[in-house]
Amino acid sequence: xxxxxxxxxxxxxxxxxxxxxxxxxxxxxxxxxxxxxxxxxxxxxxxxxxxxxxxxxxxxxxxxxxxxxxxxxxxxxxxxxxxxxxxxxxxxxxxxxxxxxxxxxxxxxxxxxxxxxxxxxxxxxxxxxxxxxxxxxxxxxxxxxxxxxxxxxxxxxxxxxx
Numbered sequence: 001x002x003x004x005x006x007x008x009x010x011x012x013x014x015x016x017x018x019x020x021x022x023x024x025x026x027x028x029x030x031x032x033x034x035x036x037x038x039x040x041x042x043x044x045x046x047x048x049x050x051x052x053x054x055x056x057x058x059x060x061x062x063x064x065x066x067x068x069x070x071x072x073x074x075x076x077x078x079x080x081x082x083x084x085x086x087x088x089x090x091x092x093x094x095x096x097x098x099x100x101x102x103x104x105x106x107x108x109x110x111x112x113x114x115x116x117x118x119x120x121x122x123x124x125x126x127x128x129x130x131x132x133x134x135x136x137x138x139x140x141x142x143x144x145x146x147x148x149x150x151x152x153x154x155x156x157x158x159x160x161x162x
Contacts, residue, residue: 037049046149050148054145094118
């Protein structure tokens with residue numbers, strides 16, 4: 001699409017960036033409301049959701065690359081006006097928190113602070129995606145899921161010897 005055609009629909013770069021963030025947020029949050037999710041035991045729900053999140057990223061790679069490259073400059077330009085990235089991220093973390101609350105309620109997870117746990121999960125996913133975008137992940141996103149879940153669920157501490 002040519003810039004003149006693009007600006008027929010958007011008044012400027014800020015509005016275009018906000019629309020891109022809204023679009024990314026919509027596709028990232030969609031798996032949380034999939035009716036199939038509720039039919040699975042917690043551990044399968046978590047794995048399914050992580051895999052779906054990463055599948056969405058793979059399918060929208062160019063959008064995530066554009067987002068990553070434009071984010072810093074747009075945060076500066078949007079300062080004091082609106083925070084579409086922060087709002088979308090907060091919604092994503094809240095969706096993970098709701099899932100983790102279910103895991104605590106059914107006894108699958110320890111009763112830790114689910115807000116901090118949700119930030120941990122979303123941060124681990126974000127770091128994995130950015131490594132993948134930069135070509136620094138040694139395997140595909142889907143192949144990395146077992147490692148990612150192991151780090152999220154078991155941490156990084158060595159197993160304690162009896």
